[in-house]
Amino acid sequence: MVKEYDEKREEQEKSLKKVHKELAEASQNAAKLEKERNQLHNTLKGAKTAAGRSAASLRLLNESLKNSKQELLDQSEEAARLKRDNAELEFRIQQANEGHKLNVELLTGQIEEVRESLSYEVDRRTFVRERGRS
DSSP states (O other), X not given: OHHHHHHHHHHHHHHHHHHHHHHHHHHHHHHHHHHHHHHHHHHHHHHHHHHHHHHHHHHHHHHHHXXXXXXXXXXXXXXXXXXXXXXHHHHHXXXXXXXXXXXXXXXXXXXXXXXXXXXXXXXXXXXXXXXXXX
């Protein structure tokens, strides 16, 4: 009976050692899994942070694009206004040139009339002087 008891005890000790060994392995595996979980958690946290930064960058880029589009629209409107102003100024310059031409023609005609009148007066006085001498 003692022998059976000793054999059972040895078997139980072996089983207990085996259980302790398995428990140690399980504990090591649990530590490895916890380490992996922490690493994955940190990786996920980093990915979330990067995604947040990317989203913020994307929002900034979208805002910048929106502002650029508005600036282009504003510049297009300004360019159209300047074209209209330029066309109006060209029309006014053309009218002023035509008015200037008409004024030049009018003054040229008046100058010609004065020349003819002076020429006539000089011819008349010369005629009167020569007639008076004769």
